[in-house]
Amino acid sequence: MKKICSAFGLGCGLALALLSTACNGDDAGTSATGDPFAVYPFEDEWREVVNTSFPLDTVKTITIGRREFSDNFASRGDIEVLFDQDTETIIVEMRKYAMQGDQAEAEEAFSKLSLWAYSSSGNPDQPSQMDEADNCVEGWQDGCKIYVYYDGLSQPVRSGADFRVHLPRGYRNLLNVETEDNTSEDAYKQRGDITIKDLCGSATLRMENGVAKVRMCPELEEGPTCSADQIANCEAMNWDANCGCTDFGQLKITSLDPYAGNITVDFPAGLWANVSMENTVAGSECLASFDNCNDGSCVLDQSAENLAKGKAEYNYPGEPATPGVGYAFNLEANGCETVFYVDEPDDYVLGEMESPKSEQRGNLSVCTGCLADL
Secondary structure, three states: OEEOOOOOOOOHHHHHHHHHHHHHOOOOOOOOOOOOOOOEEEEOOOEEEEEEEOOOOOOOEEEEOOOOEOOEOOOOOOEEEEEEEOOOEEEEEEEEEEEEOOHHHHHHHHHHEEEEEEEOOOOOOOHHHOOHHHEOOOOOOOOEEEEEEEOOOOOOOOEEEEEEEEEEOOOOOEEEEEOOOEOOOOOOOEOOOEEEEEEOOEEEEEEOOOEEEEEEOOOOOOOOOOOHHHHHHHHHOOOOOOOOOOOOOEEEEEEOOOOOOEEEEEOOOOOOEEEEEEEOOOOOOOOEEEOOOOOOOEEEEEEOOEEEEEEEEEOOOOOOOOOOOOEEEEEEEOOOEEEEEEOOHHHOOOOOOOOOEEEEEOOEEEEOOOOOOO
């Protein structure tokens, strides 16, 4: 567990001297500066909270994260989804964080944060009010959702958790992911980032000023839920509308209004795909970059006067295939601005009143191979 100390209004050298005991001890107390309101970032270890069956024949949707609801259920953290399980198994890891005065306060905050995992079509409620038959921990069900639950009247605004979810490689149905930033502490602005590795199905991702990186799987098909025979038949018929596969895949990623998220999607060459990207800010300096539209297999519709938006069709099979179909990628940012952020507790700068890192966000891009090392 990491702890980074702060002493606002003091020079860095003096702050380090005054806080050396607090930073190095497990029972630091309130603050070596005597400030009872000083808070520091604490981060728990990654802990496995789910390891259970994930039947591919019944699970059609899975949801990870949400925006705060009724002063609770807010992850306000990073979400990583890895399609790396060779068996029909889901593993969920959770890492809690909090801004607190000392480690004892942090441990208390962590003890009240827990996984909420139920199959529900409505808004979440406290676990004691949920039907135990909808509990997903002992066996994943269709429509299961992964949230953070705070056992108290109101979840502290500077607390939350990151999620890392491992899913079967064979999952081809819908993934929903949503997170939000935690900017209550000016010197430690935590952005909710989303990372997806080897997505072979469809997904809807929503965030604020974070960074989204999605690497599609190498074997991605235009119709992820169509059978192998249907795909083969459609390829033989050059994707005639009556070939048997009409359930095309879609990835939609949005940094919500008015937020400026950076979004990158890596999909394989050869895929019949239609890409639409737009930063909606009028006169935006942010870019929509079609980095893999350069070998003659792509038809690009983008004005040199407005590089913040554009459309492109990749690998159109030709008639009788319907133009504008195939796998659909829709990327949208609703802000373009300098965003301050941190990556980890070590980024916390003593005495600063703003997060130490910043960059322009609101940029969108698609590529082939740029996220190979993700």
